[in-house]
Each structure stands twice: as structure tokens, then as C-alpha cells.
Amino acid sequence: QVQLVESGGGVVQPGGSLRLSCVTSGLSFSYYAMHWVRQAPGKGLEWVAVISYDGSNEYYADSVKGRFTISRDNSKNTLYVQMNSLRTGDTAIYYCAADIKWLGSFYFFGMDVWGQGTTVTVSS
Amino acid sequence: QSALTQPPSASGSPGQSVTISCTGTSSDVGGYNYVSWYQQHPGKAPRLMIYEVSHRPAGVPSRFSGSKSGNTASLTVSGLQAEDEADYYCSSYAGGNNLAFGGGTKLTVL
Numbered sequence: 298q299v300q301l302v303e304s305g306g307g308v309v310q311p312g313g314s315l316r317l318s319c320v321t322s323g324l325s326f327s328y329y330a331m332h333w334v335r336q337a338p339g340k341g342l343e344w345v346a347v348i349s350y351d352g353s354n355e356y357y358a359d360s361v362k363g364r365f366t367i368s369r370d371n372s373k374n375t376l377y378v379q380m381n382s383l384r385t386g387d388t389a390i391y392y393c394a395a396d397i398k399w400l401g402s403f404y405f406f407g408m409d410v411w412g413q414g415t416t417v418t419v420s421s
Numbered sequence: 422q423s424a425l426t427q428p429p430s431a432s433g434s435p436g437q438s439v440t441i442s443c444t445g446t447s448s449d450v451g452g453y454n455y456v457s458w459y460q461q462h463p464g465k466a467p468r469l470m471i472y473e474v475s476h477r478p479a480g481v482p483s484r485f486s487g488s489k490s491g492n493t494a495s496l497t498v499s500g501l502q503a504e505d506e507a508d509y510y511c512s513s514y515a516g517g518n519n520l521a522f523g524g525g526t527k528l529t530v531l
Contacts, residue, residue, distance in 0.1 A: 344520040356518035407457035407472025
């Protein structure tokens with residue numbers, strides 16, 4: 298049974314930092330590109346970032362570029378995102394998700410496995 | 422403002438078919454065959470229903486189908502069932518290692 302479990306969310310002041318984690322099980326983690334997707338309260342989905350299966354490539358939405366850093370530790374089957382200079386507009390549920398195809402050089406086929414999300418609230 | 426345009430709502434009676442559209446541009450939907458559709462029930466994580474325009478992942482009922490014409494992609498749900506009531510989101514590769522989502526469509530089963 299494949300599971301993705303996010304953690305690390307919480308309440309932080311504007312300008313602060315948080316590091317989210319996504320621990321996976323039942324998935325050949327090192328074979329799959331991994332994404333972070335967020336959803337602001339009552340709003341739609343927004344893609345945040347993706348990292349290649351081996352961590353050699355990472356790409357970001359313009360809204361978080363320069364502030365967020367995605368990374369992974371394949372030995373721990375864990376995905377991370379370091380979020381700095383947080384803004385109120387970053388308030389959202391953050392989901393990690395695995396792309397449906399493996400070991401490729403393209404990372405946007407579709408996100409097949411999702412975690413349950415962790416909530417980040419940026420407020421003073 | 423979402424990069425891809427979806428109708429905010431759609432509805433149908435049990436057993437009927439409903440189609441949800443997702444309109445983009447030649448830089449996203451029209452330029453690539455990397456359109457996906459996600460179903461999201463309240464309080465739950467999204468679920469992939471369609472990838473690469475028309476492919477269904479394992480476990481997704483054949484009632485769900487996807488297509489694309491020009492800059493518009495479509496999700497059709499045939500033989501509507503009560504459990505199909507949910508929010509549906511399209512996404513498309515938008516070039517330059519970017520992904521765009523639609524604003525979502527709330528599907529109501531009457």
C-alpha cells in the first residue's frame with residue numbers, strides 16, 4: 298500500500314520559514330519525480346515545484362521561485378520543501394505527489410499518488 | 422486568475438453524461454498532450470482521473486474519459502453516479518518546466 302505522509306505545517310509569521318516533509322512508503326521513491334502542490338483555503342490547486350527522481354533537476358512556479366527550495370533524500374524515501382520569506386498568500390494546504398511515470402527526463406505526465414496534505418498558515 | 426479556464430459548475434442526473442471543458446492557449450493545452458484531470462472530494466486529497474489527455478490510471482472507472490481539440494480539453498463522465506459529485510481540476514504542461522491548473526469545476530449530481 299502506497300502512502301505519502303506530509304508533516305511540518307503550522308502557523309508562522311510573515312517573513313518566517315518552515316520546512317515541510319513528505320515521507321513515503323510502498324513506493325519505489327527513487328524512481329519517481331515528486332511535486333509539491335498547494336491549495337489556499339476555498340481555492341483551487343496551484344503547482345509549486347517538482348524535483349527529478351534523482352534530485353538533479355528542480356523547477357518552481359514563479360510565485361515561489363527564489364523563496365522555496367525542493368529537495369529529496371532517496372535513502373530516507375523523503376521529500377522536502379524549505380519555505381523562506383513566507384507571505385500571507387502562501388497560506389494553504391500543501392500536498393506532495395508522485396508523478397505517474399518513472400525514471401524519465403520529463404516530469405509532468407500527471408500526479409498519481411498524493412499525500413493527505415499539511416496546513417501552512419502565514420499570519421501575524 | 423487561473424491559467425486554464427473551467428466552468429465553475431456543472432450538473433447532471435444519475436445515469437446521464439456530463440462534459441467539463443478546460444480552455445487554455447497554444448502555449449499550454451494546445452501545444453502539448455500533457456493534460457491531466459483530478460477529482461477532489463471535500464476535505465480529501467486530489468485523485469488523478471486522466472493523464473496525457475485521454476489515459477486512465479489503473480482503478481479509474483471507464484466512465485471517465487478525456488479528449489482534446491485545439492486549445493480546449495474535455496473530461497466526460499458517462500453514466501453519472503452519486504459518488505462522482507466532487508470538484509474537478511484540469512492541468513496542463515505549460516512549457517518551460519511549468520504546470521498550470523484550471524480554477525476547478527464543481528460537479529453536482531442532481
